[in-house]
Amino acid sequence: MPDFQPTLLAQVGKPESHTRRVYEQSGGYQALRKVLKGMAPKDIVETVKSSGLRGRGGAGFPTGLKWTFLPPNHPGPIYFCLNADESEPGTFNNRILMEDDPHQVLEGLIISCFATQARVAYYYMRCEYPLAFERTTAALAECYEAGYLGQNILGSGYSLDIYMHRGAGAYICGEETGLIESLEGKRAWPRIKPPFPAVEGAFRKPTVVNNVETVACVKQIVERGVDWFKSIGIPPDPANPRDAGSYGPKLYCLSGHINRPGCYEAPLGITCQDLIDRFGGGIWKGRQAKAAIPGGISMGLLKADEFHCPLDFNGPGKFGCLGLGTAAVVVMDETTSMVDFLLNSCRFFSHESCGQCTPCREGTHWATQMMTRIKHGKGRHRDLDLLAEIGETIGIMPGTTICGLADGAAWPIKNCIKKFRQELEEYIRRTNPTGWMETNPVPALELVGIH
Amino acid sequence: MPVVIVDGKEIEIGASERLNGIQAARRAGVEIPHYCWHAGLSVVASCRMCLVECGKRDPATGKVTMQPRVVPACQTPAAPDTVFITASDKVKNARAMVEEDLLLRHPIDCPICDKAGECLLQDYHFQHGREARRADIQPFTSRRRELGDTVTLFVDRCVMCSRCVRFTREVSGTSELLVINRGAQEEIDVFRSEDGEIQFPLDNKLSGNVVDLCPVGALGDKDFLYKQRVWFMKSHDNVCAGCATGCSIKVEENQDRVYRLKPRENPHVNQWWMCDEGRYGYDHVHDPARVTQPRKRDGKRHVNIDWSQIAPELDARLRKAGRLAAVISPHLTVEEAYLLAKYFRSLDPQAVLAIGPIPTEGSDEKFPTGFTIRAEKCPNRKGVEAVISRLSGGLVNWGDLLGQLASSRFGAVWIAGGYKSPWNDAQVAAKFSDVPLVIVQDCFASPLWDRADYQLPGATFAEREGSYVNATDRLQSFRWAVRPPAGVMVEGRLYWQLLGREGMYRASDVMAEIAREITYFSTATKGVPDVGVDLKVNQLA
Secondary structure (H helix, E strand, C coil), X not given: CCCXXXXXXXXXXXXXXXXXXXXXXXXXCHHHHHHHHHCCHHHHHHHHHHHCCECCCCCCCEHHHHHHCCCCCCCCCCEEEEEECCCCCCCCHHHHHHHHCHHHHHXXXXXXXXXXXXXXXXXXXXXXXXXXXXXXXXXXXXXXXXXXXXXXXHHCCCCEEEEEEECCCCHHHHCHHHHHHHHCCCCCCCCCCCCCCCCCCHHHCCEEEEEHHHHHHHHHHHHHCHHHHHCCEECCCCCCCCCCCEECEEEEEEEECECCCEEEEEECCCEHHHHHHHHCCCXXXXXXXXXXXXXXXXHCCEEHHHCCCECCCCHHHHCCCCCCCCCEEEEEECCCCHHHHHHHHHHHHHHHCCCCXXXXXXXXXXXXXXXXXXXXXXXXXXXXXXXXXXXXHCCCCCCCCCCCHHHHHHHHHHHHHHHHHHHHHHHHHHHXXXXXXXXXXXXXXXXXCCC | CCEEEECCEEEECCCCXXXXXXXXXXXXXXXXXXXXXXXXXXXCCXXXXXXXXXXXXXXXXXXXXXXXXXXXXXXXXXCCCEEEECCCHHHHHHHHHHHHHHHHCCCCCHHHCCXXXXXXXXXXXXXXXXXXXXXXXXXXXXXXXXXXXXXXXXXXXXXXXXXXXHHHHHCCCCCCEEEECCHHHCEEEEEECCCCCEEECCCCCCCCHHHHHCCCCCEEECCCCXXXXXXXXXXXXXXXXXXXXXXXXXXEEECCEEEEXXXXXXXXXXXXXXXXXXXXXXXXXXXXCCCCCCEEEEXXXXXXXCHHHHHHHHHHHHHCCCCEEEEECCCCCHXXXXXXXXXXXXXXXXXEEEECCCCECCCCEECCCCCEECCECCCCHHHHHHHHHHHHXXXXXXXXXXXXXXXXXXXEEEEECCCCCCCCCHHHHHHCCCCCEEEEEECCCCHHHHHCCEEEECCCCCCCCEEEECCCCEEEEECCCCCCCCCCCCHHHHHHHHCCCCCCCCHHHHHXXXXXXXXXXXXXXXXXXXXXXXXXXXXXX
């Protein structure tokens, strides 16, 4: 795809690209004017639906379909939450958009709010993004100034207010109901679904939660049309009736042991190898690749010989991964220890588990404890069986938790043990030559403290 | 009738009933283990102990389609034709997993834990857990932290079911408890300043309930802490005598010593709760100051007298006394009030029957779910009033009676007290100076007690049997929980003797008699179930 022109990232890199002046010079807010002049909300919903746009936040749920779940003719209020709590390790595409092109996000957001007839939107941004916060706040002020926000936008009779809300640095706030709880001022404990947010979300009202990149895509679809969008990406797999296709451009976050890490726009379906070679400039220091995370740490692992995996919504699943996730590809070279990888992954998820459901709270913690022990040379082969069991039993897929965080915690464990068991076993035997074969629990040493 | 299928067994449910999987399974006699779910609180489905397999039966074809994943029964509505499987390997494995997880960081200090013996973690582990511990990852700790005056927290025993947190938010409406930290570091706590000082302690009038709600030994009741192992205690259904709400309770005792009171589920009265005032309001039962020796006046002083002499002696004196009056305390049961009233009216058909003083305090307090603590601090005003009105054709209150004392020239006045705190003063006692025969039954000495010609030690609520009528006209019956201290005779037994009735005093027989005689009580004719009967039903008829 040498002729592929970035659209989402078109502004990025231009001087002053975050200002309204520069944005409008390159046709900014024309899509919004077009929408407010002549389109009905349901037309936009229909457009987005027929474009096949799938949510860019990780789950890949069809955006237009999500919007149609809102109760029809609802007296309101309907809320729109923009999920900018980008906290999947390795992911920074939202950050790039919010820092270098906040107006594109806002235009997409306003169009999406108009489509869903939300009159209040919450922009939920993680607090670790000070520059994005600064620029988005400034952009919001510019929008109010220009009449793109507030009462009676551009004389259309439609009114919208956007409120910034900064998270406090919890991964779980990126889960849509966790985000809503957090927005309401509570602990970000994901809610039981159903009811889904579209029926009962923020403040018990119908709510749409969409990712930053998703609304940016909405803007592009309205501007460039469905046909343009569908010309990029790959159609549904006829062999998989549940695949809705993967259309449109996608922002891939490339990091790890490569020469040119960064956020790159490419058509959905580009293979992992292509991405590394063409955009990432190959593996660094002339080394060989060992593995890659296909889309954020929770998606699992691709081995080096699986790099022909197409990075669309359906691709990584064929290689035992959870899915495309946030399309954050983290490449590991041959010197990387999988013990370190897995310990790091387990530690992250046990730290970020909200602690609501027992299997996730305790399972992730137990896994971290076992990995720590393995790392310190006290591991046993049997630990891998226990880890694999934890990986198989926690998550929304086996049904043992409320939200998908546990699945995200389970996938790296499952993938790593399945694909790199030999290496893990070798490490355990090498570091614990006398005890690796022990199968009985070693009794805990410290006595109970007496109160 | 809609049908739900639990483990292959068809259960009929009411068309308008909204049950969850746990409740539906209970109908089928299947107990689904659960920690976080409680019928009186919102559903969080977070402990995951109640995981079951769930599916749907097509009513037309009878074909069952199961969901591939396990679901929490607490959160799954038992809609018509829902299929629950609660004993498959999948379910058993899920339960074993949750049990194993919950014990990873649990201190397993059962030998020094108050909850041992009634702990769900113990019970479920025995039923559903793995045989051997596979985790050997961590040294145990067992930290204790104060939450307030009534409750203490054993931090590491907690299974994070969040019942207590939800209780303070949804039932008491005070929101003192919260979850701090995240993931495996999560703990229950109250708001503290940075140096750990409690800013807002767990301090509400229903605080003790969180201890009952706690499925494990994390929340300890300071009043009960380390006093008694639960397996030594016997539990007796009773009714709280603390206020006119009349919560259904259990009195738990060992060898006639009461160790704690707990609420008993009663949807018509107290749901699952009781207030702290009632819960901790049993100190007077074992108060060393309680009077336990019957005496009679001999000149200026009192001399001991044996219970066996009292009934014949009093009967003889009362028969000659002339005009009689009896004061019946709202702490007595309906049966006791009836027997005393009956006895007095049999001696003197014009005998004045008065109700004792009604202790009140503040005003009624209503909580968000409707639970009410009443200002009227006695259990049976309505019951005693009904008996008095029916047997004497009018109602005389304590003030009226005191006013009549000077003019009416009573030959004898019987005052049945039973109050748990001081209730009369020297001025009141002085008004009885001209009455030739004053008989006082009470738990504690008082000026009136000193004035009495006969001092008869009376019983407390835990020793009585009978029935109370609460503020909403619900009659609840109960049996005694402990035997009274030596030297005390329960009022009902004495009245039974005075009436010269045969055999033992049995409150249920007396209630049957009352229900036949007094229309107000007629609903109780066929006995009184655990949750009591509503007397208003017949008032309206």
